[in-house]
Amino acid sequence: MGIDAARYEAEQLADRIRRALVAPFRLSDYEIGVDCAIGIAHGEDAVDDVEELIRNAQFAVKAAKSGTQVESYHTDAFTIARDQFAMETALRRAIEQSQLRLAFQPICDLASGEIVAFEALARWRDLQGVDQDPSKFIPVAEESGLIVPLGRWAMEEAARTLVWLDESCGGDCGMRMAVNLSAIQIQRDDIAAVVEGSLIRHGLKGERFTLELTESAIVSDPDRTARAMHALRSLGTVLAMDDFGTGYSNLAYLQQLPIDILKIDRSFVTEMLADRDKIAIVRAILSLAQALGMKTTAEGVETNELAQTLAALGCTYGQGYLYARPLEASDALALVRRLRAQRRSA
Structure with a gap:
């Protein structure tokens, strides 16, 4: 299966999971609804670092929680997160020091x-x-x-x-x-x-x-x-x-x-x-x-x-x-x- 086909299949599977989970279900006399956010990380081959894939998926699910519901990891996500953390640290210092x-x-x-x-x-x-x-x-x-x-x-x-x-x-x-x-x-x-x-x-x-x-x-x-x-x-x-x-x-x-x-x-x-x-x-x-x-x-x-x-x-x-x-x-x-x-x- 080609890379593009594999990515498409993963996204389709994630969407089916999301739709299945968000559908309300009954528990005794109550109807329960569940919010669902799914993050996807794609590996290029079998030798990819599993821990890195999991970390990338965590970045993706954080982005999905902002409202997109299903989000794939982008290669620049870590860089963006790092830059935002650096800005947050500098801003915290600026507020504390009245800058x-x-x-x-x-x-x-x-x-x-x-x-x-x-x-x-x-x-x-x-x-x-x-x-x-x-x-x-x-x-x-x-x-x-x-x-x-x-x-x-x-x-x-x-x-x-x-x-x-x-x-x-x-x-x-x-x-x-x-x-x-x-x-x-x-x-x-x-x-x-x-x-x-x-x-x-x-x-x-x-x-x-x-x-x-x-x-x-x-x-x-x-x-x-x-x-x-x-x-x-x-x-x-x-x-x-x-x-x-x-x-x-x-x-x-x-x-x-x-x-x-x-x-x-x-x-x-x-x-x-x-x-x-x-x-x-x-x-x-x-x-x-x-x-x-x-x-x-x-x-x-x-x-x-x-x-x-x-x-x-x-x-x-x-x-x-x-x-x-x-x-x-x-x-x-x-x-x-x-x-x-x-x-x-x-």
């Missing part, structure tokens, strides 16, 4: 054209001076559980920075701060107590913060998330659903949960002027938000024409490179001071 920082991206009120808030975004420059990509280290943080201490640090640092902006401006700087919350944080941490602690330590009101949750946070554990959201709302914070439209949330959640803002994902916004389907989706989200009494934020705003169109459609806020890329804290302060000076002159 991370926040960058701040402005959020604009589309009706008035004024900057009203900053979204706090985690940034990490490693000991070699290399800026690590958040799209790579944030998933590692979530998978390893490091997102919990990382999230605590981000909330504390955002509060500290907001106080610094206020003090530097001689009073309330007029800005709110948006902080992202991970589904893992909500599942594993007492997130309301974390936020309340930061507010108390820094003498800030909850209304100065917008806390952003993704749809996955709601879908993964709706009851716990609902309790956490109501507790956060009781602190006076504003709650936003991030990347709306890219997940699978039940629309009933939008009515039942204390959500104040829907953030429209950039994948719908950036090219919407040239794509009728995308502008239809944006219109539908804006109509839904209006019907539920929610505000909206469009991500990925890069041109004045796009900002004006969104404003005309009734979108509340805009965020994107039109206003600024994520700023260092000193640049955010300079922007706030410039805006305040412009308002006084006007």
Whole structure:
């Protein structure tokens, strides 16, 4: 039998096993369902190291547990796992030694054209001076559980920075701060107590913060998330659903949960002027938000024409490179001071 035929037969056998196991069966008066994940490792010949084949199969079954159900081992899997472990180790050290920082991206009120808030975004420059990509280290943080201490640090640092902006401006700087919350944080941490602690330590009101949750946070554990959201709302914070439209949330959640803002994902916004389907989706989200009494934020705003169109459609806020890329804290302060000076002159 050729290699390709053998691989195909193994995959077909694994699929038959999976379907047989996941079918519910009766035990006394109960119906039992079993989740099943299968990993496959292929040997080239009879002299292959059995222990290595087993280890490769273990790598494959770990990947299968992420949702693919049946997964074959890929030759680069060990390299990927090693790199992720190395990043996890370095990230753990970076959190412990306060090597991370926040960058701040402005959020604009589309009706008035004024900057009203900053979204706090985690940034990490490693000991070699290399800026690590958040799209790579944030998933590692979530998978390893490091997102919990990382999230605590981000909330504390955002509060500290907001106080610094206020003090530097001689009073309330007029800005709110948006902080992202991970589904893992909500599942594993007492997130309301974390936020309340930061507010108390820094003498800030909850209304100065917008806390952003993704749809996955709601879908993964709706009851716990609902309790956490109501507790956060009781602190006076504003709650936003991030990347709306890219997940699978039940629309009933939008009515039942204390959500104040829907953030429209950039994948719908950036090219919407040239794509009728995308502008239809944006219109539908804006109509839904209006019907539920929610505000909206469009991500990925890069041109004045796009900002004006969104404003005309009734979108509340805009965020994107039109206003600024994520700023260092000193640049955010300079922007706030410039805006305040412009308002006084006007």
